[in-house]
Amino acid sequence: MAKTSYKTKAKWQRVALLTPGALLYGIFNFLPLLGLLALCLVDWPGIGPMKFVGLDNFLQLFGNPFYRDQLIKAFGQNLIFFAIIIGAMLVFGTFLALLLSFRTWGRNFYRSIFFLPYPLAGAAVAFLLELIVRTKGPLNVLIVQGLHLSGKPIGFLGDPLLALPTLAAFYSWHRMSFAIILILSAIVAVRVHLIEAAMLDGANRRQTLRAVVFPVLAPAFILIVVIVMVDVFNNADYTLLLMGPEGAPARATDIMGTFLFRSAFGGAATSVNVNFGMSAAIGLVTAVAILPAAIFLALRNLRKD
Amino acid sequence: MDKLFRLKPLEQAVVQLILIVWSAIVLFPIGIAVLNSLKPNLGEVYKAPFALPSTWSFGNYSQAWFGAHFSTYFLNSAIISLSCVVIVTVCASTSAFVIVRMPFRGSGFIFGCFMLGVVIPIRLAMAPLFVIVKSLNLLDSLLGVILVQSASMMPVAVFILTAFLRAVPAELEDAAKMDGALPFEIYWRVVLPLVRPALATVALLTFVQSWNEYFLPLIFLRSEQNFPITLGMTQFRLQFDVQWHLMFAGILIMLIPTIVAFLLASRQFIEGLTQGGLKE
Amino acid sequence: MAAITIRNLDKAYGKTRVLHGINLEIADNSFVVFVGPSGCGKSTLLRTIAGLEEKERGEILLDGRDISDEAPVDRDVAMVFQSYALYPQMTVAENIGFALSVAKQNKATIGKKVGQVAELLRLEDYLERKPSALSGGQRQRVAIGRAIVRDPKVFLFDEPLSNLDAELRVEMRLQIAQLRRRLGATFIYVTHDQVEAMTLADTIVVLRMGMIEQVGSPLELYHKPANQFVAGFIGSPKMNFIPAAAVSGLDLKGAATVGVRPEHLHIDEAGSLKGVVRTVEDLGSISYAYAALPDETLVTVTLPPEHSVVVDQPLALSIVPGRSYLFGADGKTIG
Structure with missing residues (x-):
C-alpha cells in the first residue's frame, strides 16, 4: 500500500501546488482577457439585461461620428503623448547613461539620485508635480521672478496646447531612470569584450562609441520603446488623476486610457452613454493595436529562457 | 579599455555639471x-x-495624518499591499515550481496563458473584469481589490520565478526524490531556499506596485473607508487643495513606505526592473 | 540479498529510442559497471533502475519483486550523482540526514546514523559546514554518505568521479572499492572511462545505442571481445584495427579487419607489417610509437623503456602469434 502512495501523493501535491496560482490568475486576469471577446458583442450599461448586438459596437466605434471622433482624437493624442515621452527617454536616457558609464566622480551617487522618482506612486507624482507647475507654483515663481523668462505665469495644465506635453513631461520625469538603467546595463555589458577589441584596433573614443556602443544599444532602445508603448496606450493614470475622465481642458489630454474608462464608467456623474460592450470593444481594438509590440516582447522573453 | 572611460579634467568638469543639472531637475x-x-x-x-x-x-505632518481619514487610507494600503506580497510570492512560486519542475501535458499551455498576461495589460479588460468581480460579490471590498491586484501581478512574478527556477540544477531535485521527498518538501526545503533572491525581488516589486496602484482600486472601491492611499489622496486634495503645505506633507507621508523599501533593497529593485520590465 | 533482473526493458524519448530490449542479470553483492560512449543509454538505464525515469515496457526485478512501477524511495536503491547534487543551503549533517528527516525519523536516531556514516567516511570534522566550503573529494564523500545512510540494497553511481581531477580520481576509485568491500551491497556504476570500469568492476556491461554489446568480467572482455566495438572500447591504448588486405601470413577466415593490441605488436626485422614511425611518446616506464602502414593506417605499438625507435624511420612489426582478432564485415568477432 505504502508503495503506490508516494506517486499518488506526489500527483495530488502537484495539483495542490499549481491550483491556487492558476485559479487566482485564471479568474481575475486570464478570464477577463478572454471575456473581451464575448463582452464586445453586447450592449450593456452595467446593470439590467444585456443586449446582443453582434459587431454593432465596432461599427459604432468606427462609423458613428460621436465615437469615431473621440477615437481619432484619443488615438492621435496618445501617439503625440507617446512620441514626446519616447523622444525624451531615448535622448536624455542615452546621454545620461553614457555620462554615467565613464569614470565619473560619484557616478553611483548620481545613479541613486536619478533612480529616486521611479518607485514613487503615480498618484503622488501627479499631485506633486501639479502643485509645482500651478500658475502660482514654484516653477512659475522661478520662471517669472527668478529667471525672467516670461512676463506672466504659464498655465501649464490649463492651456490646451501645453497640457498634453506637460503630462508627458511628468511621465518622463517619473520614468526616466528606467531608460537610463536599461541603456547603462547595455553599455556595461558590451564594454568588456567588444570595446577592448575596438581599442586594440586603434579606434579612438568617438569611433568606438559610434561603431561599437551605439549598435548594441539598439536592443535596449527597442525594449524601451515597446514597454513604454504598451504602457502609455493603456495607462492613463496621470490624466485620470489630474484632468478627469473627460481629459480636460476640452479633451485636449484625452488618450485611449481615458476614452476606455469613460465608455464603461462615464465621464461625469450625468453620463448617459455608458456601455460595457463598447468599453470591451475599445479594449480589444487597443489590444490589437499594441499586439505586435506585445508579441515582440513575449518572443523576446521566451527566447531569453 | 580604461582609457576610453577615463575623463580628462575638463571633460570631468563638464560631465559633473550636466549630472548636477539633471540631479537638480x-x-x-x-x-x-x-x-x-x-x-x-x-x-x-x-x-x-x-x-x-x-x-x-512639523505639526503639518500630524495635521495631514489626521485630516480626511488619512490614517485609514494608509492602513488600507498597508493591508492591501502586504496581502498582495504574501499571495503573489506564494502563488507565483508554487505555480512556477510546478510549471518548471513538474511539467505535465498542458503545463506549457498554462505557462503560455501566464505569458498572455505579461503582454496584454489587464486594464484593457476592465469591463469583463468588473463583471466577474461584481458577480462574485467582491465589489467595494478590500478582499476583491487584493485578489484583483494580486492576479494582475502574477504574470510578471511567474515569469521572473520560472527563469530562476530553470537555473536550479535538475539533479538536486532527483536527489531529493531519491531521498523520498514529496513535491511539498522539494518545493519548501530544497528549491525555495535556492531562489530566495528572486523571491525577494518579486516581493519588493509586488509591494511597491500594489502600494502605488491607483487604477484598480478606483474601479472596484466605492466607500471611502476602504480607500487605499492613492484614492485617499484625491479625497485629501478635495479638502486641502489650497493648503499647499499640508498637501506636500500628505504626499511625502504617502511616499515614505516605498522610499524605505527602495532604500532597503535598491539592488533587487533595479534587477527586477531589468528582468520584469516596467509595469504599473 | 540484492540480485537484479532486467527483462525486455524499452525506453524512448518521444520518437528516439534510448533503450532497446535490455536483458540483464546482476548478481547479489556484485560490482557492475555500465560503460559506453556518451549517448549510449548507460545513464538512462541507471536512472530507470533508480526510478527517476519511467520505463516504457519490460520489468526490473529486485530479488524477484518487480520494482519498475514503484517510486524511487520505495525501491531500496540509493544514488550518487555526477554533480554530487548536494543541497547547497544545508550543512553536511543535514545533507546526509535529509532522507531520514523526510522519513520522519526522530532527531536522536538521525544524529546517531549521521554520526556513523560520517565516521565511516571520515567526515566528522565537516558536519557543520556547507557544501560550498568543502573540497571536491569531500563533497563526493558527502554524496556517498547521503546514499549510505539510507542503508539501501543497491547503490547506483552516475559518473561520480568525472568532476574530479586525475589524482583525486585515482584516490576516490580506491575508496569506492574499499567501501564496497565494507558495505557488502550491490553496486551499479556508470562511467565512460574504461580504466575505471576495468579496475572497479566484477562485471562490465558495454552499451552502444541503447543496446547491450557484451556482458562479462573485465578480463573476459579484454581477451574475448564479442565484436569490434567492444574490442576497441576496452583496453588502453586502443586496439589497432588493420584492414585484412594489409596483413599477410595469417589465416584470415574471410575477415574484413584484423585487430591487434599495441602490446601484441613486436619490432621484428622480418615482420610482415612495414611502416614509418610518425610519433614516439616516452612515458618513462613505457613508450608508444605511432607508425603509418603503407595504406596510411596508423598503428600504435607498445615499446620497452629502452628502445631505439626514431621518428621518420621505417619500422617492421610482427604480431605475437595467437594474439590477433579477426572481425567480419559486420564487426562480429570471427576468431
Missing part, C-alpha cells in the same frame, strides 16, 4: 515638497517657495 520637486511641507502657513509657500520656513512646523 530630479530633486527640485521633492526638495520643494520637503521644504514647503514644514512651513507654518500658505503665505510663505506663495511668497517665497525656495526660502527656508520661518518656523519649522
